[in-house]
Amino acid sequence: MNDTATTRRIKTDKRRASALAVVLVVQALASVFFIADVGRDLRWGGLNPHSVLEAVVALALVLGTTFGALQMRQILNRIKQAETAMSIASGALFDLIEARFQEWELTPAEAEVALFTLKGLDIADIAQARGAAQGTVRAQMTKVYAKANVSGRGQLTSLFIEDLLATSDGGGSREVP
Amino acid sequence: MAEQGHRQGERAWDPLVRLTHWTIALAIVLNGFLVDGDALTHIWIGYTAAGLLALRLLWGLIGPENARFSSFPISLSAASRHIAGLTRGEHKEHRSHNPLGALMVYALWAMLLLVSVTGVMLESEPFPEHEGEYSQHDEDDDEDQGAEIIEELHEVSANLLLLLAALHVGGVVLESRLSGRNLVRPMIFGDKS
Numbered sequence: 001m002n003d004t005a006t007t008r009r010i011k012t013d014k015r016r017a018s019a020l021a022v023v024l025v026v027q028a029l030a031s032v033f034f035i036a037d038v039g040r041d042l043r044w045g046g047l048n049p050h051s052v053l054e055a056v057v058a059l060a061l062v063l064g065t066t067f068g069a070l071q072m073r074q075i076l077n078r079i080k081q082a083e084t085a086m087s088i089a090s091g092a093l094f095d096l097i098e099a100r101f102q103e104w105e106l107t108p109a110e111a112e113v114a115l116f117t118l119k120g121l122d123i124a125d126i127a128q129a130r131g132a133a134q135g136t137v138r139a140q141m142t143k144v145y146a147k148a149n150v151s152g153r154g155q156l157t158s159l160f161i162e163d164l165l166a167t168s169d170g171g172g173s174r175e176v177p
Numbered sequence: 178m179a180e181q182g183h184r185q186g187e188r189a190w191d192p193l194v195r196l197t198h199w200t201i202a203l204a205i206v207l208n209g210f211l212v213d214g215d216a217l218t219h220i221w222i223g224y225t226a227a228g229l230l231a232l233r234l235l236w237g238l239i240g241p242e243n244a245r246f247s248s249f250p251i252s253l254s255a256a257s258r259h260i261a262g263l264t265r266g267e268h269k270e271h272r273s274h275n276p277l278g279a280l281m282v283y284a285l286w287a288m289l290l291l292v293s294v295t296g297v298m299l300e301s302e303p304f305p306e307h308e309g310e311y312s313q314h315d316e317d318d319d320e321d322q323g324a325e326i327i328e329e330l331h332e333v334s335a336n337l338l339l340l341l342a343a344l345h346v347g348g349v350v351l352e353s354r355l356s357g358r359n360l361v362r363p364m365i366f367g368d369k370s
Contacts, residue, residue: 022196024193028228029229076191
């Protein structure tokens with residue numbers, strides 16, 4: 001299946017989050033060992049420039065870990081938002097398609113052929129997927145176009161795009177220049 | 178349609194939760210069963226586990242929603258309702274730990290914290306240069322009494338930790354069986370993508 005820009009971005013973000021998790025673990029371990037070392041130095045050597053500097057390093061590590069964790073949460077939230085938006089969008093399209101198919105009173109076989117058509121499969125592909133003769137598929141598609149009152153695949157597809165654009169008016173997050 | 182957005186209600190653990198979970202599990206198995214308690218490696222693994230725990234606790238404060246403490250509060254009443262539901266065959270979806278699992282999580286963390294603290298206290302020198310340097314307890318030392326109590330505490334809490342871990346594994350298996358959902362999978366692979 002082809003990746004859209006959004007799914008690509010989600011994948012990149014997921015890789016980034018995994019890498020960041022590993023970095024955070026390393027940072028956390030480094031923090032613990034540094035804090036332990038500072039503790040030892042303070043106990044045996046008391047307060048001196050060396051132990052103070054080490055304490056500052058330990059503090060910087062802890063802060064770095066904390067900010068890294070905050071950044072990771074942002075990435076995870078971004079992934080979640082993108083996934084939610086995508087599932088809402090695909091869910092909305094699916095609902096729309098189902099509603100139209102019912103309205104046109106397509107038979108289950110015709111509905112399946114119509115769905116494959118919308119997904120961009122050609123007659124040979126659909127025939128193969130359904131294990132039917134190409135002639136049968138062609139006849140079913142003709143029926144679908146007739147019931148939907150369109151001239152062909154292009155018009156059928158644009159019906160749904162039109163509907164989506166109409167329904168996303170106001171509700172969607174369109175950017176206004 | 179091949180894919181539908183049914184992932185909303187499903188539990189998904191983020192990479193940090195998964196990483197800390199399995200590395201802590203590994204550390205507990207190593208230090209509990211495989212590495213000798215007197216070995217220097219034991220100390221290093223112990224500090225590593227403490228660091229991982231600290232990171233997970235930080236994540237419980239500032240992490241994403243289902244990793245946060247607020248998503249799985251300690252609630253005995255919720256836990257008993259959960260058990261009652263299980264016996265009736267009801268299965269409720271939980272985005273984070275289920276109420277019973279939450280109790281186990283806090284018990285495991287508390288025990289690991291106790292093991293870590295007593296371990297650090299036993300070891301006044303975090304980074305001994307040579308193995309055995311730290312274990313030279315003189316029998317007639319004044320501090321020996323205290324050290325012995327701490328050592329005892331360390332061993333008892335470590336054994337309790339192993340017991341809790343075993344119960345935790347048993348609980349996960351049982352819950353997975355009863356609910357028909359594989360609880361281990363999301364802890365390994367995150368979500369189902």
